[in-house]
Amino acid sequence: MSGVVALQAFLSGLALGTAYGLIAMGFSLVYRLTGVISFAHGDLVVGGVFIGVLVVLGSTPVAAALDVVHSVGLAVLIVAAGAALSAGVYLVAVRPFLPGVGHRSTRGDVLGWVAGGLAAGLLIREVLGLVLTQDAYAVPDPLRLGSLTPSGVLQLPGGGTVAVRTLGVIGIGLAVGILVERLLVLTPVGTAMKAVSEDPTAAALLGLPVRRLVLVAFVVAGALAGLAGLLISPDRSLGVDDGVVLGLKAMAAALMGGLGSVRGALAGGLALGVIESFVVASSVLGPHYADVVPLAILLIVLALGRRGLRSPLREDLE
Structure with a gap:
């Protein structure tokens, strides 16, 4: 692999990784406060995108050029739809199975919230499938990042090129991800969430609205999932079932x-x-392994029984 190809792959990977990171932040935030892995989380990405597109376009998705009003409306709707879907998943499929304040030390009906999350994700896919019957759709780009330059690409050292949209996705994704992380650390709401994650019973005794904070965590997670869909969906054909692999x-x-x-x-x-x-x-693996390797990594990490590549002693809400 030449240096130019490696640089292109690195930048493309960062753009893709920001989307994965935003979705993963939602997973971690929800787990931190509840001990629940939201199995419907990947479907929020696809659900938010398609709901926004269907509302704005009024028809099945096509990669149409949008004016400013429709672009802003679509961007806001996608993020809002992700947040609303996540809140609905919590209220209907997760909350009924959490005991008391819902901390992971008292997991409650684990089978209930696992089944509820899986059922919620399946329901999202099935409802969308009633309207969107094709295998995949081209989605319009409300951010129109590619229009920042006449050609839509920038020259890289060594003769390569990179899409302007790729750099825009990296910038927006990292900016939002870092902003959310800092807000969770520095704001009163973030401090309250940290208290809930450490000892929900004590937090409740201190008067903190524990269930409301958990709902806020689900809303933030859903909004991040919607934003991830907003960033990556125009770069690929998107299908109703793609949320499973993304999740x-x-x-x-x-x-x-x-x-x-x-x-x-x-x-x-x-x-x-x-x-x-x-x-x-x-040249050894290629595009056919694009989904295989990440899923293999998931299985390896699960098999090792480790909490990732960081020390399990770090219990702060990062």
């Missing part, structure tokens, strides 16, 4: 960074995206 890849990223660490989840997503991109660019 599994994001789970691998969350485990790589240490499940429960928001900062680690973002780092794990970036690492996984770069690995996948180099696999695709490799």
